[in-house]
Amino acid sequence: MNQLKPEGHLQNAITLDTHQYELSISExxxxxxxxxLLKVSGKLKNISGRDWDIFIDDKETIKIGIQVYEENKPGRLEFRRSLGVDKFFDGATIEFECLIDTKPLQQGKIRLVFDLVAEGRYWFKEKGAKPETITVQVLPETAGNLIKVGNQLKREGKLIEAIANYRHALELNPNLSWxxxxxxxxxxxxGNLNQAVTNYYHAIDLNPHSFWFYYRLMEMLYSQGKYYAALGYYKTIIKLPQFKNNFHKNKSKKLLIKLLHPYKIINNDVINFLQENGFDPDQYITINNEKWDKSKDFLSV
Known part of the structure; x- marks a missing residue:
């Protein structure tokens, strides 16, 4: 329980005596x-036996304060959190949540001290109240950790931030295919398709045995209308060990259908590719493809 001893008066009325409260912070x-982002929630309960006036005129006087101390670094950062009420009634509990950006913080342990603040005057701990303290560890800024952060940002749709994290990770380790x-x-x-293709090429250069790298590049080339270039990579993908797996094989066949469907004129290279790799052209080439019937007649001779 936090209890303040009588200490006089704040300007325009708020008295410090009988400001008694319970402050608890979630793990x-x-x-x-x-x-x-460091998300911390807590509860503040008024056990003073009287109501608190939070505002003096139009200024919020009492707030939740957070002091952030970094390991082996002098000084501190300070944040404020509004209580969100004009009057804090006796016996009432206020729930609050704080979001703290860790980007400006160095790696290592950080200590966070939660206390009430009489804005512009003092922290309540200076008057005898007991603050609540928690400690967290900020992981090192490695390429692996930055990739994890980038992936989370990407899932949240924050693409600019995600790309920035990936590029920062590249500065630390430019040899990670993923x-x-x-x-x-x-x-x-x-929407930066050309840059995307370039990075898929880099991934394949670093790991030429990844089914997914080729598959994603082929989809990308297909979306750009570069069907024949994508088909060229199909010749590589079917030679990978993963192609023996039915899941990868079936996924590849569906992509092959997408790749061949845009061909309005079927040339001998496409037909030879299908036949040499055990594909029945009738399954992959639709009746909308011009000259297919003539090609079939030629092949049956």
Missing amino acids: PPVLLEPGD LYYNLGDALEKQ
């Missing part, structure tokens, strides 16, 4: 990845 995550893949995916969602 936050003990580990944070770089750039995470990093280029995720960057390409974010750029594609943003």
Whole structure:
């Protein structure tokens, strides 16, 4: 229980005596990845036996205050959180939530002190009240951690922030194939198709045995109308070990149908590709494809 001793008066009326309260903070995550928002919630209960006037005239005087201390770093950051009421009635409980941006904080342990503040005058702990303290750990700013942050931002639709995290990760480690893949995916969602393709190529260069890298590149080329270029990569994908898996094989066949459907004129290279790799052209080429009937007659001779 926090209790203040009588200490005189605030200007225009709020007295400090009998400001007694219970302040409790929920357990936050003990580990944070770089750039995470630290979400902390708590409760404040008035046990003074009287109501509190929160405002003096039009200014909110009493607020939740948060002091942030970084390990091995002098000084502190301070934040305020409104109580959201004009009057804090005796026996009432106010629930509050704080979001703290960790981007300006260095890696390592950070200590957060929660207390009431008489705005512009003092923190209640200076008058004998007991604050609540929690400690969290900000993880190192590694490429792996930045990728995790970027992936979360991408899921939230925050593509500009996600791309910034991926590019920062590239500065730390430019040899991660999945990093280029995720960057390409974010750029594609943003509409930067050429940059997306470039990053898919980088991913394949670093890991030429990934089914998903080729598959995603082929889809990207298809969306750009580069059907024959995408079909060329199909010749590579069917030679990968993963192609023996039925899931990958069936997914590839569906993509092959998409790739061949736009061909209005079927050329010998396409027909030879299908036959050499055990595909029945009748299953993949529709009657809308011109000259297919003539090609079939030629092949049956």
